[in-house]
Amino acid sequence: MPQRSHWVLSYVDETLSNRLVSQVGYCLYLGNNELDAQVCFVRQWVKVLTYAKIRRLFSWKNSGWVPEFAAGTLGFGMIELHHFWVAYILIAFAGLWLIAWWECSDFLYKQTLNRQKAKARIKANKPDTAQRYRHELKKELVYRSGGVVVGVAVLVAALGYVDWEETAFELQQTIGILTPADDPMPPNPCRPMPSAPTLSSMRVYSAGGMSWSDKSRIVLVQIGNQDMLSITREGRQISVSGDIYTPDGDAVHIEGNSFETPQNGAFRPKRPDRHTLKVFDKWHQEVLNIRFLNDHAIRVQGIFWKPGRLFPLVIDGEAVKFGSASFGHPCNANTDIIIGVG
Structure with a gap:
């Protein structure tokens, strides 16, 4: 049986952004030939390139607050002008941009790299790495999910405020629409009746x-x-x-x-x-x-x-x-x- 070979292929890309010098390809492969390792590397490289392009959209200077502030300010301004659908769109854009920016932030990217390095050390049979990997994984999940939860909470609260303002404005108008409520059916005070109503009556x-x-x-x-x-x-x-x-x-x-x-x-x-x-x-x-x-x-x-x-x-x-x-x-x-x- 041929002796198993061990390849660790990595690539460091320093040209995608002058703000980021990070490892963008990382493949640890245990196999019988170098071709499998190269295929593994290509898949990782394509994945990293795609992620890097997405991250580039959110990595320019002040991208963490300028789009959100601009869209949010315009959205709340539309409330004062009673253009509520425009307000919904702008505020939703601001909230979704905030969540996407956090998901592609340098901070979370570093947490992901730390987790990947810890996982690679486990496959390389490095000592005392399992505990480190669990620690890095837990830390990444806490930061990632915590930021998303905060972003979603802010977005829901903002959209709820728009809905409240829209309802208040509608109820103040002399032209409006009445819609059925969901109240329980009152008891029938007329008993007996010549005939009983049906469910659709x-x-x-x-x-x-x-x-x-x-x-x-x-x-x-x-x-x-x-x-x-x-x-x-x-x-x-x-x-x-x-x-x-x-x-x-x-x-x-x-x-x-x-x-x-x-x-x-x-x-x-x-x-x-x-x-x-x-x-x-x-x-x-x-x-x-x-x-x-x-x-x-x-x-x-x-x-x-x-x-x-x-x-x-x-x-x-x-x-x-x-x-x-x-x-x-x-x-x-x-x-x-x-x-x-x-």
């Missing part, structure tokens, strides 16, 4: 009762022949439309989940979240309260005026009032009109 909670329908369009409030408030189902989505008036004739117009209020101060919308719309009139009275509980339930309260009428239709949490008439707990099964008066 739309449930409407109002005036202490619950009505449901499988219709694609449901009129929530109707006065005379005018639909004051309605919803349209499109798959799992809900679209709300209607007009809310004051005795003076001012109106909040809702069309397809988008709502617009007049700029004369007659109404003051309040959006505690993306699922709830409250509207107050100039007398600070709540005239509309809609909440999308979930994909299959909605809660409605409000004061609904129709132009030309002397009194409104009032729907609260307990009853429906229309002039001197009052009734509560509307429980309608598979209807297309929830609450209607002449």
Whole structure:
């Protein structure tokens, strides 16, 4: 049996960067011929060259803070201009650059070389090297993972701040979108009902009762022949439309989940979240309260005026009032009109 040969091939590249003088090829091979060792060396050399090109992108002077500072500053500036998608992109770039810079930093590269040298000493049967290798490996993992964790935490916090600012800005607008929440389904206060709703039925909670329908369009409030408030189902989505008036004739117009209020101060919308719309009139009275509980339930309260009428239709949490008439707990099964008066 031929005697096994032992080759240790290494290469030191001092031309890739005048800042880095380091070992870029390192191959320890135990085999029967020199050709295998040369193949091993070529593979290591190609790997190191590729890594070196990537490192060159992050190794120029001040690359550890200039791109992050510039992109981050522009990103937070975009928040003030309400260009939130631009802010997301710039801040994400800053955070990812910071993480990539750390991964390609000189400090981590030196830790990797120390680990590789310790591993090579083990293969060369050098004394007292196993403990040293474990120490270098542990140190490299701590530094590498610690830096990545810090970078990811900073990035997540920054993106979370952008999302918070975007939500706050959206809820301040008089034009916006209502989206379904993920609230649990309230208990059914109407028992027994002529027929029970299915899992896909739309449930409407109002005036202490619950009505449901499988219709694609449901009129929530109707006065005379005018639909004051309605919803349209499109798959799992809900679209709300209607007009809310004051005795003076001012109106909040809702069309397809988008709502617009007049700029004369007659109404003051309040959006505690993306699922709830409250509207107050100039007398600070709540005239509309809609909440999308979930994909299959909605809660409605409000004061609904129709132009030309002397009194409104009032729907609260307990009853429906229309002039001197009052009734509560509307429980309608598979209807297309929830609450209607002449």
